Amino acid sequence: MSDSKHRIAIVGTGGIANAHAGAVRACADRADLVAAVDVDVDRANAFATKWDIPAVYPGLSDLLAAGQVDLVHLCTPPSSHVPLAAECLAANVDVLTEKPPTLSLDELDALLDAERASSAQVVCVFQHRFGSGAVRLRELAANGVLGRPLVALCNTVWYRDDEYFAMPWRGTFEVEGGGPTMGHGIHQFDLLLSVLGPWEKVTAIAARQARPTKTEDVSMALVTFENGAVASVVNSLVSPRQTSQLRFDYENATIELEHLYGYKNENWTVTPGPSQEAVASAWADGLPEVASGHSAQLSAVLDALAAGEPAPVPLAEARNTLELAAAIYASAFTDEPVRRGDLTRGSDYAQRMGGPGAPWS
Structure with missing residues (x-):
């Protein structure tokens, strides 16, 4: 340097x-x-x-x-x-x-x-890990203000038309790695994982609903975490009203985020539980305004x-996120739940996100 x-x-x-x-x-x-x-x-x-x-x-x-x-x-x-x-x-x-x-x-x-x-x-x-809202959420979760994490929702429901897939490297496992699970929703569920930590098991479905793609254009997953939390993860490219949503239900509060491609503090909502008004104060106290994005x-x-x-x-930390993407495909295409660690080196879905191939290929 x-x-x-x-x-x-x-x-x-x-x-x-x-x-x-x-x-x-x-x-x-x-x-x-x-x-x-x-x-x-x-x-x-x-x-x-x-x-x-x-x-x-x-x-x-x-x-x-x-x-x-x-x-x-x-x-x-x-x-x-x-x-x-x-x-x-x-x-x-x-x-x-x-x-x-x-x-x-x-x-x-x-x-x-x-x-x-x-x-x-x-x-x-x-x-998305680096906006001030995400940083504050991880701080409050770590210091016990929020209590135990219980339920989470993670939705990346976007819209891409047929023309979007005309570019040769899009819509294939070989060049893009997958559909919205790998190329779009990965940002939101990476933020989910940065808050909730290591995942434990996933059960998923994937479908090609409307787009001329060799990959999925929709996937949905139910995920359990080592800390006991449970979450749903939805990734879509066929949703005309586009939004990116995260919701975390803790013992003491619900924390929500809704945006599209990036967020500011105003995109977060904090709803304290009964007799937990101090959560809102803890959230707002000295909160800087740092938008999510490459600069952050x-x-x-x-x-x-x-x-x-x-x-x-x-890389070692990003592996947790990439392994969840691989497990979503493996679970969806084999119709079986997948645990973290199941996809060992050299196995079908470790070698290729789509494994031997999508059911429709």
Whole structure:
């Protein structure tokens, strides 16, 4: 790392790269965006001009050979995450990768092996963990203000039309890793898991209701947790009124979040239980206004890197989230409940989210 600022490069300059560039700009006192990388050099040049980036490279190898980068943001299609991240690790360069970090549990475990052989680390983008409301919820849960977690609801009910699936890498297990379970709802149930901790068992269904996709366009799961909580998780791309909802029923309060692609404090609702008015005060007391998003996570990552600590969310922690996605598919396609740890390395649903294939394929 340079003496004053982290030198950041963005690899893949499609739509989501703009969120990453905006996050770097928001952290301009601690980070510089020094390079853009894309196999489409014209697109990379246009992106570099838009964000005032001094260098453009046609490939990751060219960037790493130049040796002027501390942190690479991977904004490429999901199937490229593992080889690109592994190349960064071999060069001892830290990685912040878009979701999903890998297309399968086996790929994630292989990347963990590569990480152990490197001085660098891979961090996964799960930006909804970092808004001030989520941080406060975890604080109150940890210090016992809320009591025991009992019931939770997690709904990512969005709408994507047929045209959305016309892009070749969408709607396949081989390139995207799955449908809304992997590509859309994963953000919401990652936040659910960050609050409730390790899951224990899942029973699920998945269906292709309306879209021209080889994956599901709807999945529904019932999940139990080690702490005794139970939750339902719904992921949909066929829902005209789009919303993202989380609800946590604790002994002492109900905490709710409703938004679409990102939230602020105003999107949270706190309903104290009888004689539990102190919960509302504890929630509001000194609550900062930090919206969920890439800027909030990048700020936390830079804090950790400056302190020489593991950055959030590390691969090992993201594994809990990816394993739940794999278990939803395994349960739905085998019509059997799946426990955490059942999907051992080399097994069908560890090798591929869709296992041997969806029932309709």
